[in-house]
Amino acid sequence: TSGQITHNLRILQRxxxxxxxKDSQSVEFCEFVCNLLESTTPENxxxxxxxxxxxxxxxxxxxxxxxxxxxxxxxxxAFGASFVKQPxxxxxxxxxxSSPVASAQQSKFAERIYSEVIGSMGIDSxxxx
Numbered sequence: 001t002s003g004q005i006t007h008n009l010r011i012l013q014r015x016x017x018x019x020x021x022k023d024s025q026s027v028e029f030c031e032f033v034c035n036l037l038e039s040t041t042p043e044n045x046x047x048x049x050x051x052x053x054x055x056x057x058x059x060x061x062x063x064x065x066x067x068x069x070x071x072x073x074x075x076x077x078a079f080g081a082s083f084v085k086q087p088x089x090x091x092x093x094x095x096x097x098s099s100p101v102a103s104a105q106q107s108k109f110a111e112r113i114y115s116e117v118i119g120s121m122g123i124d125s126x127x128x129x
Contacts, residue, residue, distance in 0.1 A: 006065035006117075025065070037109075037112070055076075109128060
């Protein structure tokens with residue numbers, strides 16, 4: 001999934017992207033989300049899912065980053081979908097001949113593959129496995 005992880009257009013109007021400065025509150029929010037997603041494992045999934053469901057209460061600057069909580073729903077849906085066990089997942093890991101390193105990488109369910117903050121606009125892309 002990808003998109004504007006922060007997109008409060010009212011703030012954007014006051015801090016034009018052309019200024020070239022990164023808004024510190026947007027950076028802090030983006031890093032919080034990244035840490036939450038990338039640190040999720042099967043062992044802590046329930047705890048992380050609860051944190052994501054309450055992101056509007058636990059993330060620093062959520063109200064600054066989003067005008068309303070439902071704007072964050074798409075990434076939560078992608079996060080939840082990445083933990084749905086497919087019937088062939090285990091067979092693929094056992095039979096694909098991958099090294100332990102490759103298997104360890106497969107256990108990382110979320111990986112930020114692109115991130116940029118321009119003004120108050122945070123643009124992130126995550127790969128969910």
